Amino acid sequence: MATIEDVARRAGVSQSTVSYALSGKRPISAATRTRIEKAIAELGYRAHAGARALASARTDVIGLMAPLRTGVDVNVIMQFVAGVVTGAGRAGYDVLMLTQDEGSLARVTSSSMVDALVVMDVEDDDARLPALQALRQPSVLIGLPADPHGLSCVDLDFTQAGASAVRRLLAAGHRTVALIGSPREVVDRHTSYAERMTRGFVGACEAGGATHLVLPTPASAAGAVASVDTLLAQLPDVTGVVVHNEVALPHVISRFRERGRDVPGEVSVVAVCPENVATSLPVPVTSIDIPAEGIGQIAVDMLTALMRDPSMAEVRLVSPRLTERGSVRDLG
Amino acid sequence: MATIEDVARRAGVSQSTVSYALSGKRPISAATRTRIEKAIAELGYRAHAGARALASARTDVIGLMAPLRTGVDVNVIMQFVAGVVTGAGRAGYDVLMLTQDEGSLARVTSSSMVDALVVMDVEDDDARLPALQALRQPSVLIGLPADPHGLSCVDLDFTQAGASAVRRLLAAGHRTVALIGSPREVVDRHTSYAERMTRGFVGACEAGGATHLVLPTPASAAGAVASVDTLLAQLPDVTGVVVHNEVALPHVISRFRERGRDVPGEVSVVAVCPENVATSLPVPVTSIDIPAEGIGQIAVDMLTALMRDPSMAEVRLVSPRLTERGSVRDLG
DNA sequence: ATGAAAGCGCTAACAT
């Protein structure tokens, strides 16, 4: 591999001139610049990442802690990851994937492998928060812990999403509604989005005087079927459901039909899921989009802002947008 | 951040002694080792990754090129990624995520950001192969190109999987069968697994004298419905289908039922998909497992072997294993 | 506008 010294020699300039030509931190005459570029092209030169990191104290790599456990909304996670990788690429960063375990955070930060961190799957009272706050490197959470003090966070405003879904049903005259939500484990861990979704749902139901039920639901066909059956047993008059569980969604709809309740004839459905999920079902479903890829990109934007100015911490909650697709029936 | 020099000073030894204590490349007396460990713990020392990479010419990072396009079997991809990350972690490596674009491969390798590469979503005549062969760093493909000469590859033996699925149906007396396969784009790109799957399917059909049809199918409910309808129109006598499209699978089954063909009463189904997909459907489906996570780990094992000895290139095709779950009816 | 040279924090000869 060619080094910067090889380039300098070939271009007949000094190392530092090559370095400055590359970084643009110093004016370089057109003639010199041309010779340097030529030498770089001829040698196929690329700066050694380690040497650069050592000298400049930056790696141009950001760490991404994503929950890799299979089965749990992988689709959504993948879209977040895609957004982060895309946004990072655009901003000139590479992405180091980190597993959930406690150690990797300390390892990659204290060995200076990454300049910054994006953390997913945030819990209400997340064990990683103190560590993140103490870090030299800035971080952005995708999710919203109970106390986001001093941390940068971005997410869909799930509280509003839950409330908005309910209000849509209430406006159509529904008075008995249910939330088919995230799996029990996710809820029990007080995962931030599940917590907020439930709060928004329940709050709007209470405000609107609607009879309601929240059903944590496994991400499987069997789980979806069981939840629908439980729901029909406990709340036989149910006419509206909010589904925040993309794996269960198709099975929820078909189970209602198997049980003789047509969607949207007898039961109206509002889903909270990525758009491509809502549109690729046999029946298009009215939904509130989870703009996962966009949020991933915003996370990177916030990170680059933080690296420029560490005082820029902020919480950004993306407002939910409901798209009608005809799965809600007006009882008026 | 503490440096190795801080540790050395605190432990009253030289830098190199600390380095050797850390790497284990030299015998260190128990007493010295203890003092060094104490100093390291007290200072919270961690070697600077860049400095280490510069001096040792290795990064302990492997690059992972995964197709991040959403919608295409994300579940499966995620499982492969999880396997690679898990395997890498166990072997002491971190994972740098790379997008599909041509440039990133050259960039991370020639700037020495990674020691090795895992490449997914391999096409029959993949454009990246020449570049990979020319690389200083070893690489392992997940998939099998038409000419794997000199490259290390690992994948499920999809040819055998296709053949084996067909033979299961033939053995049960089925004579008219279809393959509900990967999306058209995937097939058109000559993606390695789709290509081999089709070959195995068609080969076994021809060998067994079965009437057959191959239907590339979009990864959506609508696509699944359309494929089933096309199939029933073109091959009304069909009694057995092989489904190699995990998104379509549930919709294929429900569409058959909507069209009055019970599964497995009238139509038998063999799926080729990860086990958790086959078991989480309303009806458990007889399937050939895609051991994605395991293959991801094997890829890393092969990579570490290659780094030890670059002549260890090999092709490993994992034999398919069919698990009965009752979705195939014996016509005997 | 350009060059010389001092590090950045490690590893691995080369000592003893």
Next chain:
DNA sequence: ATGTTAGCGCTTTCAT
């Protein structure tokens, strides 16, 4: 068993 020291390939401060 341990210490000394020469790089690894960059960035950046001084110089000019």
